[in-house]
Amino acid sequence: MNTPSQRLAALRDSMREHGFDAWIIPSADPHLSEYLPEHWQGRVYVSGFTGSVGTLVVKADSADLWADSRYWEQAEKQLAGSGIELKKLGFGKTHVEDLAETLPENAQVGVAADMLSLAAQRQLQTAFASKNIRLNHQSDLLGGLWAGRPALPSSEIYPHKAEFVSETAAQKLARVRAAVKEKGADYHLISSLDDIAWLTNLRGSDVSYNPVFLSYLLIGADTATLFVNQNGLSEESAQCLKTAGISTADYHTAADALAAVSGALLIDPAKTAVSTLQKLPDNVKLLESINPSTLFKSIKSDADIAHIREAMRQDGAALCGFFAELEQKLADGETVSELDIDTMLLAHRSRRPHFISHSFGTIAGYNANGALPHYSATPEAYSLIEGNGLLLIDSGGQYENGTTDITRVIPIGMPSAEQKRDFTLVLKAHIALAEAVFPENIAAPMLDAVCRAPMWKAQCDYGHGTGHGVGYFLNVHEGPQVISYHAATNPNHAMKAGMFTSNEPGLYRPGKWGIRIENLVINRPVAQPEETAFGKFLCFETVTLCPIDTRLMDIAMMSANEIKWVNGYHAQVREKLLPLVEGAAKSWLEERTQPV
DSSP states (O other): SSSSHHHHHHHHHHHHHTTTTTTEOOOOOTTTOOSSSSSOHHHHHHHHHSSOOOOOESSSEEEEEEEGGGGHHHHHHTTTTTTTTTEETSSSHHHHHHHHHHHHTTOOOOOOOOBBHHEEEEEEHHGGHHHHTTOOOOOHHHHOOOOOOOOOOOBEEEOOOOGGGGGGGHHHHHHHHHHHTTTTEEOOOOHHHHHHHHHEEOOSSSSSOOOOOEEEEOOSSOOEEEOGGGGGOOHHHHHHHHHHOOEEEGGGGHHHHTTTTEEEEETTSSSSSSGGGEEEEEEEEEEEOHHHHHHHEEEEEEEEHHHHHHHHHHHHHHHHHHHHEEEEEEEHHOOOOOHHHHHHHHHHTTOOOEEEEEEEEEEEEGGGGGTTOOOBBBTTTTBBOOSSSSEEEEOOOOEEEEEOOEEEEESSSSHHHHHEEEEEEHHHHHHHHHHHHTTTBBBBBHHHHHHHHHHHHHOOOOSSSSEEESSSSSSSSSEEEETTTOOOOOOOOOTTTTTTTEEEEEEETTTTEEEEOEEEEEEEESSSSBBTTTTEEEEEOOOOOOOOGGGOOOOOGSOOHHHHHHHHHHHHHHHHHHGGGGGGHHHHHHTTTTOO
């Protein structure tokens, strides 16, 4: 079974044998992670679509891949000839609504229990109720068909260096316990891997680019058990857990341990898989809310922020070296492809202190490829960087003192007036958000309109969100805050001092080019006054340090204040990075930060 069509045929045979009318393969694992170990990448295995998010729905006579606008062009290319049709999210129905409408009464829909959150299960059951469609998660058809399925990862688990940790695991555990008690729960189960890594002050590499490890954490009033691959714990990690009062048990025994729980159990229904709760006693009361650790983790301490600023300096210095090398290669007429960008970036970042890895797969898209927000060049399909056009580079690094994420666009050859117009519109949007002042605790999605206003005025827009939370030597995508008008607002989206978020508006011309300008920002209190008659207000401190290409700016489109912002930002970049660079990197930095 080497092709998607062959794998679809085998899955349909199994569906008929077991009486299923539809089978769902989401992008999920038992921890409801965004980025998955290969063991749970069943949707990729069956469909051939490699985007990080998407849901495959297979029926007897059709198969649909549901994806949002970030992946439409990629999905259309990768699904060609597979027998799978792309369904564009954002235009009408979801896969849940489609199944409820198109399946007959009393149909049976299957999905693996370890890829289904409790929240998703309820959504499906509610949608199916009127037609008595049964949701069955007792089987895993794909597991029986997937020859050579990758094993579970088992990387070494190591402590986050003490010099970069501002709060002990014991202190974090005490904070979480207090929140659990306040909610009236006797126990709390954490399934999300970044929450567990944050709370334990341990790191791993079970998921590409994310320094996390497969585990569950069950917290009681006076007990805490980490369910983990115990062979992966270094001696130092084991001692750290012991010091924090956390015992360990085998990763696969978490569901069994829940059989002994009594009273009330606090879980995050969006981050807890149905399979994890399958042995929970019926008399246990489920209390549902966001994990307290998710909220605590989103607010970085002053010490964390100081480390993040230094990580940004080092990352900025690495980028100066990279861009200087790239531009020299191109000037010398050397052949450079999109594939070379990742290798070059890694070489420069690897020379900086405390670097661990990239924080996600580098996106380097030239011209039309830049119009694909999550484009990934492959040895089979990539472009050479030559002629005239725009090169979009979205990349980031994992440092022990911070996580970075930055997007820059540079001109290759001579940019057109239309390209400069588009770039300047995105820049105006970026500046609008960077300079925003907003009430403390405002829902983050509401800030999206501030950023998009300059683009909406020009009747332009982009399909992805404007900002996501970022971890501290953790996942590059972190909640709960999200700056996107597509997100439903709730109290967990409140913007608080210390949150670390991206500012990344974009503009994409399919078949032509893509533009995105991304910096990371930290919520800081407005300096004076600290509190007004209308409450406390926050502003953004931009911490990413790398020039924004002035060659693409149409100065005639910019206000005096916007020009002042660019010059002020570049003066700050130059001041903070000059001591870290020399030679060609220094010359590049000085040239690219000249006032406009």
